[in-house]
Amino acid sequence: MKILVIGASWVGDAMMSQSLYRLLMQRHPNAKIDVMAPAWCHSLLKLMPEVNLPLVMPIGHGVLSLRERYQLGRALKKNRYLQSIVLPNSFKSALVPFFSSISQRTGWRGEMRYGVLNDIRTLDKQAFPLMIQRYAALAFDRDRIHHAADLPSPLPWPHLTVSASDIDQVLQTFMPNCILPLIGFCPGTASGLAKRWPHYHYATLAEALIRRGHQIVLFGSVQEQASGEAIKASLPPDCRRHCRNLVGKTSLEQAVKLIAACRGIVSNDAGLMHVASALQRPLVALYGPTSPDFTPPLYHQSRSIRLISGGCKIRKYEENTGYHPALIAIQPTQVLNALQSLLL
Structure with missing residues (x-):
């Protein structure tokens, strides 16, 4: 057939x-x-x-x-x-x-x-x-x-498998001398600032993880480069060498393989969040005006954080007017605690 x-x-x-x-x-x-x-x-x-x-x-x-x-x-x-x-x-x-x-x-x-x-x-x-x-x-x-x-229960969730050799190859290309455990951030979205966790919150979280012995890797498309640059620029100077900004610098295929190499992922409600989920990476997903009630991460070792309930429609002209209050309200300590609970 x-x-x-x-x-x-x-x-x-x-x-x-x-x-x-x-x-x-x-x-x-x-x-x-x-x-x-x-x-x-x-x-x-x-x-x-x-x-x-x-x-x-x-x-x-x-x-x-x-x-x-x-x-x-x-x-x-x-x-x-x-x-x-x-x-x-x-x-x-x-x-x-x-x-x-x-x-x-x-x-x-x-x-x-x-x-x-x-x-x-x-x-x-x-x-x-x-x-x-x-x-x-x-x-x-x-x-x-x-x-x-x-429908059958449970539904078969998306699941991607990347070979160890493919992971090693892409690490040699982008992270050749790194021996620290990787934590990936996916700070962009296709639909503008209103659905992004603020860059300064990502930077605060990155600093906390770096001081705990992790290497931060930033992922995203060419259109999202400003997010990666803003996060790295907001870090204290002594932390920046442990934050690798790959936003807009990899193909989607390379990003998938690098995400597979990460110990954990923090992401906005965006496409790479679903990739991380399908790769079965411990994942913290951050929601504001969008809702996990429709498109949640489909992996048991994931946590969704949303501080409001119900629908919250964002009009097209509002997408880049600024960060949404519901995402600003999510504090880095909340995300850090959720991520650490998944990494235990």
């Missing part, structure tokens, strides 16, 4: 989708699952043994490109997929399987996708409160799963 999945466009969503692939392989052990996703995502997909072949989605996020989607769909027709599963909720994301004439095209209704999907599901958000549950439900027949309680 050949299945085409139209994958997610964000790191965290890409990681959580692995639970779907694991369930599909449990149901169909001989299935071949191809995942079409942006090229940057392939370094993650290649670490998922359930994925047969990562396919490049050449059309940018948010772009319709109707003719290109038609041509892409017709080109994929030769692969003879029996089913497609569309994870994004947009209308355009369902067009490639439609143009491929795949007989069963599965997904949530999303943007009124009647016709382009013929195995369409209507989402009751209260019935499936977690994103991982919404992905997992698509592995089963529509009439079988009506509520999260109908």
